[in-house]
Amino acid sequence: MRDRSERTSSRRRFLITSGALGTGLAAGCLDESSSGNGNGNGETNGTTTGSVDETTISWILNPAESDVDIVAQYQPLFDYVESEVDVTIEPNRAQSYTATIQELRRGAGELADTSPSAAVAAKDVADVIGIRVAYGAAQYFSLITTTPDSDISELADLEGEEVAMGATMSVSGTLVPMMMLSQAGLDTGSAPDGDPPDFTPRYSDHSTARDQLINNPSIAAATTGAFSTAPHVPQEQFDELSQDFVDISAEYENAGSEEPELELLAVSDPIPRAPLMARSDWDDPIREDVEEAILNVEAEDLEHGDDYEGEELWFSGVESGSVEDYAPIEDVMDELGLEFKDLS
Structure with a gap:
């Protein structure tokens, strides 16, 4: 990094399929129009671009509100990571919460902005980097x-x-x-x-x-x-x-x-607030530097310039976390008698 001052078997399956949960769930469901560069499907898998020292990584964005340009909203975070580590961030907006998990499962992204439920639903394919903090609260x-x-x-x-x-x-x-x-x-x-x-x-x-x-x-x-x-x-x-x-x-x-x-x-x-996650099998030496940069981000790093007119990022930092922090989400699933079913 660069220097810088069941219920058990009786629980119902919570189906993450297009028939059960709505639109945008099939593989390849990223919004190509939001891709920063590349072919728009996020399948970069750490490909080298620009120079031998710079790696392109795909960051899947999770839509929480339909009226927010999430790619523009997250640009300060991308700029910050790129300033700290020799990487280029390729943002891709998924069409739904479940689509984000699907893209991780098929290896279409290295990093993801996810909902708290994804910390549980995708724990076999993605690791929690940290929990986002807003105004001092996680x-x-x-x-x-x-x-x-x-x-x-x-x-x-x-x-x-x-x-x-x-x-x-x-x-x-x-x-x-x-x-x-x-x-x-x-x-x-x-x-x-x-x-x-x-x-x-x-x-x-x-x-x-x-x-x-x-x-x-x-x-x-x-x-x-x-x-x-x-x-x-x-x-x-x-x-x-x-x-x-x-x-x-x-x-x-x-x-x-x-x-x-x-x-x-x-x-x-x-x-618990939403996590930032990394695909578990993302095996690149640069991963450690990227995750360290994310955990060290400060509020001023996440601010837009004065000419920006869109939505600011809702969080002001990221604190270290793990899947264990999302035990309350599993408790909710237990009480509702639900569980997430893995996609094939």
């Missing part, structure tokens, strides 16, 4: 919200209703909220692998779920990461429901800062 929250004029006052009232949710593998958008709904007495059935008997889920992503709640009268509630809906919820509602959120959440400071106002129904327990 934990975040899931929220379930409704509109102030709705007839929904508690989670049990969602029986028979339509609920906008995140992607099926999203921890804060779907898996944790599904557990919260189950604990509130609603029958979640085999969801998200199947249809829950007591309500109708509408899977999408965090921003779409929020917007559906705001704009679609048929949607009774939304389940999202706090980063999506907390700005619409007044602080006093968090004060009443969750001291953990007040003490830990990076989103508390700006709670209630945006219109329209939403009504808070439930706040999850703290969830």
